Amino acid sequence: MGDSSTTEVVSRERRWWKEAVFYQIYPRSFNDSDGDGVGDIPGMVEKVDYLDDLGVDAVWLNPVYESPQADFGYDIADYRAINPEYGTMDDWDRLLAELHARDIRLVMDLVVNHTSKEHEWFQRSRAAEEPYEDYYIWRPSDDGHPNNWESHFDIPAWTYDDERAAYYLHLFTRDQPDLNWELRAVREEIFNVVSWWLERGIDGFRLDVINEISKEPGLPDGDPECGPVGAEHHINGPRMHEYFEKLSEQGFGEHRERVATIGECALIDPETALDVTGRESALLDMVIYFDHMQLDGRDRFDYREWELTDLKEAMTRWQDAVAEGTWVALYHSNHDQPRAVSRFGDPDYRYESATMLATWLHGHRGTPFVYQGEEIGMSNVSFESPRDLVDPWAINHWENEREAGRAFDEVREDFERLSRDNARTPMQWSDAAHAGFSADEPWMPVGDDFETVNVAADRDRKRSVFEYYRDLIALRDGMDVLVYGAFDLLLPDHERIYAFRRTLPEADQELLIVCNFSDDRLTFEAPASVDVADATVVLANLPEPETEPVTVELRPYEAIIYEL
Structure with a gap:
């Protein structure tokens, strides 16, 4: 087995963002420093050493710009200001400095498909004030909505504005009007915003719904059988690549090579x-894709059963694309998804399934992302009534169901399985009041299990999810095969074992990764094509793993990485 420092990987392949592990911070729910119940930037600064101890290389920070918070920051009112709930620009500068002092990069989340309707541009546009009149997509209509498009959030994509006496397009909430990228002035505004932040020293952007900025000319009706209706006319639109190239050249400019674009x-x-x-x-350097997130329902609340073979097919399809030249973000959790332990694992096997899922995910080729709380195995929460719903998507779904005559108990499982609210409960730091997140009542209730599932308790345990994540991140940091090695799926038809091989001949590195996706004891037999004669265990989530993988008796949710 070769040493990482001597690995001869083609130089053009090496990029810091390929080799990094990212940690995603959802600002409202990470850490509250001033006791107002809302997470803030000084609270993040307090936890920088925690991130450093975990071993992550970069932070993806969800939006902290000035915003009325209709969609919790994805409705930006001022691209160059920090939301007062989160702190000041001086606080942000300190966060950047503290991260950089520990060799942790900072990637900001940027929304350029739409703004808040409170943004100055929209206020001037609704007044038909030059030069802002066409900054957004307006359509007069005497016969109702200009077309049949639907928002991603289960409402019509058009809202009438009395002041303008016209409809404006919004692919998300009514508070998030879409920008008109056809207008050069709009593009130049965005280019300037990007350049402004890059000059402040950030290390890149995660670009929200970036493939929706180009719309089909004429905005034709969409296929009513496809959801959301109209998507074929605003996803991967006709001028998308043109806009991407202009943004790269005129927005990122001289910074393009040093930063990451997700x-x-x-x-x-x-x-x-x-x-x-x-x-x-x-x-774009890498894409965030959704195939594996839609196995249990292509529409947000339309649940369906899934099989492990479906997950294998989805992941392998994207691993093949990486082999052809693209790059991907590897994730099983984020602020838009329910908690993975509840979705793909089992809260009754919290440690086992959390660490197995981490092994499975980080074992693939791409850049792993850790969402706050997954490193301690946080799980979904319960919703006793509609009053517990916070996410506008969930609220819209409930309103639609209520209007259809359904009681909350009939659809409660929809939210407990799939609502984004599951991921947005406060980070559970300790068993103190409010899980140590805040000195006062948090903006969302903490999870019911916070007294046992929290950072302090987890790190005190003999088997700690956090410590396993740290070991896994360190292993990836030391083995180029986990970053650049080829991916080979094994046992594609097995319904409960997910096994694969990673190989990097240039470094003389080869790994076999075996994951039990069930609460049963299962037998893994290495295929004849895999030479396991010299196998050694380099990481396992359970004690005393089988050392010879010819035949392995796997315990519930066991995961083992063998060096071959």
């Missing part, structure tokens, strides 16, 4: 990912 791309497929990461345009 594109959240709705309904993206591998071929399009190859296009947007170099084949047709080169704005």
Whole structure:
């Protein structure tokens, strides 16, 4: 087995953002320093050493810009100001400095498809004030909505504005009007925003729903059988690559090579990912895709059963795309998804399933992302009544269900399985009041299990999810095969064992990764194509793992990484 420092990987492949592990911070729910119940930037500064101890290389920070918080920061009212609830620009400067002092990079979350309706641009546009009149997509209509498009949030995509006497387009909430990227002045405004933040020293952007900025000319009606209706006319639109190239050249400019660009791309497929990461345009370094997140329901609250073979097919399809030249974000949790332990694992096997899922995810080729709380195995929460719902998407779903005559108890499981609120409860730091998140009542209730599932308790345990994550991150940092090695799925038809091989001949590195996705004891038999004669265990989530993987008796949710 070769040493990472001597690995001969083609130099053009090496990028810091490929080799990094990212940690995602959701500001409202991470750490409250001033006792107002809302997480803030000084609270993040207090936890920088925690991030350093975990071993992550970069932070993805969800929006902290000035915002009325209709969609919790994804409705930006001022791109160049910090939301007062979170602190000041001086606080942000200190966060950046403290992260950089520990060699942790900072990537900001940027929303350029839409703004808040409280943004000065929209206020002037609704007044038809030049030059802002066409900064947004307005349509007069005497016959109702200009077309049949639906918002991603289960409401019509058009809202009438009395002041303008016209409808404006919003692909998300009514408070998030879409910018008109057809207008050069809008593009230049965005380019200037990007440049302004890069000059402040950040290390890149996560670009929210970036493949929706180009709309089909004429805004034709969408196919009513496809959801959301109209998506085919605003996802991967006709001028998308042109806009991407202009943003790269005029927004990122001289900073482009040093920073990371992470594109959240709705309904993206591998071929399009190859296009947007170099084949047709080169704005994006990696994409956030959703195939594995839609196995249990393509529409947010339309649950369906899934099989492990479906997950294998989805992940392998994207691993093949990486082999062809794209790059991907690896994640099983974020602020838009329910907690993975509840979704793909089992809270009754919290440690086992949390660490197995981490092993499975980090074992793939791509850049792993850790969402706050997953490193201690946080799980979904319960919703006793509609009053517990905070996410506008969940609230819209409940309103639609209520209007259809359903009682909350009939649809409660929808929210407890799939609501984004599951991921947004406060970080559980200790068993103190409010889970140590705040000195006062938090903006959302903490999870019911906070007295036993929290950072302090987890790190005191003999088997700690946090400590396992730290070991896993360190292993990836020391082995190029986990970053650059080829991926080979094994046992594609097995319904409960997910096994694969990673190989990097240039470094003489080869790994076998075996994960039990069930609460049963299972037998893994290494395929004849895998030479396991010299196998040794380099990491396992349970004590005394089988050392010879010819035949392995796997315990519930056991995960083992073998060096071959």
